[in-house]
Amino acid sequence: MNEKKKIPKTSWKKKDFLGWMIMLPSIILFAFFVWEPLIESVRLSLYTAKGIQTEDFVGFDNYLRVLRHPDFLDALKNTFVYIGWSLVIGFAVPIIIALLITETIHLRSLFRVGVYFPNIIPGLATVMMWGFFFRPGKTGVLNILLSKIGIEGQVWLNNAALTIPLIVIAMTWKSAGSTALIYMAGISGINPELYEAATIDGAGIRQRIRYITLPSVIALAKTLLILQIIAVFQILYEPLVMTNGGPNNASISIMQLVYNYAFRDYKYPMAAALSVMICIVLIILSGIYFKLTTKKED
Amino acid sequence: MFFEKFRKKKDGTIRFYDLHSKKIKVLCILILLLCLFMVVISVFPAVWVFLASFKDLKEFRKSETILPSHYDLGVFAKTWADLGFLKYYVNSFITVAGCVICAVIFNGLLAYGLAILRPKGHKIIFGLVMWSLLIPATTSVVALFVNINRVGLNQSFIPLWLAFGANAFYVIMFKQFFESLPMELLEAAKLDGCGILRVFQQIILPLSKPIIAVIMIFAITASWSDFLLPYLVLDGSGKETVMVRLFAFRTSNATDVEVLRAVAFSMIPPTILFIIFQKKITEGATMGALKG
Numbered sequence: 001m002n003e004k005k006k007i008p009k010t011s012w013k014k015k016d017f018l019g020w021m022i023m024l025p026s027i028i029l030f031a032f033f034v035w036e037p038l039i040e041s042v043r044l045s046l047y048t049a050k051g052i053q054t055e056d057f058v059g060f061d062n063y064l065r066v067l068r069h070p071d072f073l074d075a076l077k078n079t080f081v082y083i084g085w086s087l088v089i090g091f092a093v094p095i096i097i098a099l100l101i102t103e104t105i106h107l108r109s110l111f112r113v114g115v116y117f118p119n120i121i122p123g124l125a126t127v128m129m130w131g132f133f134f135r136p137g138k139t140g141v142l143n144i145l146l147s148k149i150g151i152e153g154q155v156w157l158n159n160a161a162l163t164i165p166l167i168v169i170a171m172t173w174k175s176a177g178s179t180a181l182i183y184m185a186g187i188s189g190i191n192p193e194l195y196e197a198a199t200i201d202g203a204g205i206r207q208r209i210r211y212i213t214l215p216s217v218i219a220l221a222k223t224l225l226i227l228q229i230i231a232v233f234q235i236l237y238e239p240l241v242m243t244n245g246g247p248n249n250a251s252i253s254i255m256q257l258v259y260n261y262a263f264r265d266y267k268y269p270m271a272a273a274l275s276v277m278i279c280i281v282l283i284i285l286s287g288i289y290f291k292l293t294t295k296k297e298d
Numbered sequence: 299m300f301f302e303k304f305r306k307k308k309d310g311t312i313r314f315y316d317l318h319s320k321k322i323k324v325l326c327i328l329i330l331l332l333c334l335f336m337v338v339i340s341v342f343p344a345v346w347v348f349l350a351s352f353k354d355l356k357e358f359r360k361s362e363t364i365l366p367s368h369y370d371l372g373v374f375a376k377t378w379a380d381l382g383f384l385k386y387y388v389n390s391f392i393t394v395a396g397c398v399i400c401a402v403i404f405n406g407l408l409a410y411g412l413a414i415l416r417p418k419g420h421k422i423i424f425g426l427v428m429w430s431l432l433i434p435a436t437t438s439v440v441a442l443f444v445n446i447n448r449v450g451l452n453q454s455f456i457p458l459w460l461a462f463g464a465n466a467f468y469v470i471m472f473k474q475f476f477e478s479l480p481m482e483l484l485e486a487a488k489l490d491g492c493g494i495l496r497v498f499q500q501i502i503l504p505l506s507k508p509i510i511a512v513i514m515i516f517a518i519t520a521s522w523s524d525f526l527l528p529y530l531v532l533d534g535s536g537k538e539t540v541m542v543r544l545f546a547f548r549t550s551n552a553t554d555v556e557v558l559r560a561v562a563f564s565m566i567p568p569t570i571l572f573i574i575f576q577k578k579i580t581e582g583a584t585m586g587a588l589k590g
Contacts, residue, residue, distance in 0.1 A: 018494050030427065035426065105304050115340050117340050118340050124541050125565050141346060236436060263530065272441060285432075
C-alpha cells in the first residue's frame with residue numbers, strides 16, 4: 001500500500017482538493033446508504049414513532065421491549081442453532097469440494113463452473129425451488145427420490161427438528177461453490193516442491209494432506225469462518241419464504257424478527273433497536289476478523 | 299492414456315509419481331466420480347425447475363415422477379402472458395441497467411481517489427469503507443427505508459440505482475486493481491500535464507476494462523437477484539421487479555405450476571449470462587476473495 005507514495009506531492013496542484021472532489025459523490029452515496037442509516041438506527045431506536053415520524057425520547061425502552069418479547073429468545077436460540085449447523089454443514093462442504101476438485105486433472109473447468117453455478121441463481125428463486133424439493137407428501141421432489149430407493153416420505157420443513165438444518169442445506173447448496181473456489185485458489189498456490197520434498201521423506205498421501213494441504217487451508221478457513229458467522233446473522237428470506245419462521249418459531253431468524261417488527265407490525269423503533277444490537281455483535285465479530293487477517297500479514 | 303494426463307498436474311496432494319500404486323489409481327477415479335456427482339447436485343435442482351415447469355397442474359399435483367410426460371413450450375408462453383411477466387422483466391432490466399452504471403462509476407471514482415490520488419485524509423474514508431464491508435446492509439435496511447421515505451424517493455428506481463454506487467466490496471476490488479496498474483504510465487501522463495480527470499479517462503479507464511467487466515457482471519447478477527430493498531421501495535408502485543413479483547407469490551393464490559414457471563423465468567437471464575461469461579465469473583469469484 002505504501003509504495004504508491006512515490007508520487008511527488010507537489011506536482012499536482014490542489015491535488016488533495018481535487019481528489020476529494022472526485023470521491024465526493026461516492027462518499028455522499030456511502031453516507032446516505034450505509035453510514036447515516038447506522039446512526040439513524042441508533043436514533044430511531046431511542047424514540048417512539050408514529051409510522052416513520054419519531055415522537056418522544058424513551059431511552060432504552062424499545063430495547064427492553066425487544067428483549068422481553070418471547071420471540072426474541074426463540075430467534076436468539078435459533079441464531080446459535082443456525083451457526084451450529086452452518087459450521088457442521090456449510091463450513092466443511094466447500095473445503096471438501098475444493099480438496100476433491102484440486103485432485104482432478106480431467107474436466108476440472110467443468111467442475112469449477114458446475115459447482116459455482118448455484119451461486120448465480122437468485123436467492124429468492126433458490127429458496128422457492130428448495131421449497132418444492134422439501135415439499136411434504138408424495139409429490140415433493142425429495143420424497144419422490146426417496147420412494148425410488150424405498151424410503152418413506154418425510155415431512156421435511158414441517159418437522160421442527162429438521163427445519164434449520166434443511167434451510168442450512170439449501171443455503172450451502174447456493175454458496176458452497178463460490179467459497180470452494182477461494183479454497184481452491186489457496187490449495188493451488190501451495191508450492192509443489194513441498195509435496196515432492198515430503199514424498200522423498202517418505203510421507204504418504206494422507207500425511208501430505210494432513211501436514212501440507214490442511215494447514216494452508218486452515219489459515220484461509222479462519223477468516224472465512226468469521227465471514228460465514230457474519231452471514232448467518234443476515235439470514236432473512238430463507239426462513240421468511242420457506243417456513244415463515246415456523247413451525248412454531250422453530251426457524252425464525254433474528255433478521256426476520258427485525259423484518260416482522262418493521263414491515264409487518266410497522267414498529268420501526270423496535271426494529272431499529274434490534275438492528276442496533278445485531279450491529280454491535282457484528283462489529284465485535286468484524287473486529288476479530290480484522291485482527292485475524294492483519295496477523296496473517298505479519 | 300487416462301493417467302498420462304496427471305503428468306501435467308501442478309497442484310493438489312496426489313502427484314504423478316504416486317500413480318504407480320493401484321490404490322491411488324482407484325482413488326483418482328473415485329475422486330473424479332465424486333466431482334461429477336457434485337456437479338449433478340449443483341445443477342440438477344435448477345434443471346428440475348425447468349423440466350417440472352412443463353407439467354400441467356394436475357400432473358404436478360398427482361404424479362410421482364421427476365420428469366414431465368410431455369414437453370410443450372406453449373405452457374411457458376401462457377403463464378408468461380397470464381402473469382404479465384414482460385412488465386416485470388422490463389422493470390428488472392431498467393433496475394439492472396441503472397445499478398450497473400452506478401456501480402461502475404461511483405465505486406470506480408472512489409477507488410481512483412483511494413488508490414491513486416490519495417488526498418490527505420483518504421485513510422479515514424478507506425477505514426469507513428472497510429468497516430461497511432463487514433456490516434451487512436440488511437441490518438440498517440429499516441433506517442434506510444425510513445430515510446428514503448423522508449426524502450420522498452420511495453416508489454422510484456433512483457434509490458435502487460444509487461444504492462449500488464455505495465458498495466464497499468466493489469470499491470475494494472477496484473482499488474486492488476488500480477494499485478496493480480503500472481505507476482510509470484501515470485507519472486508520464488502527469489508530466490505531460492494531464493489533469494486528474496483526463497488521466498482517469500484516457501489511461502485508467504482503458505486499462506481497467508477487465509475489472510470493469512467483472513464488476514459489471516457482479517452488479518448485473520446482484521441487482522437482478524436483489525430483493526429486500528426493491529420490495530420495500532417498489533411494492534405497489536407498478537414498477538415491481540421480477541424478484542418482487544416472486545416474493546408476492548407468498549401471499550397470492552397462484553397455482554404451483556405458475557409459481558414454478560415464474561421461478562424458471564427468474565433464473566433464465568442469470569443462467570444465460572453465466573453460460574456466456576462462465577470463465578470471467580469464476581475467475582472474478584476468487585479475485586473478490588478478501589486478500590486480508
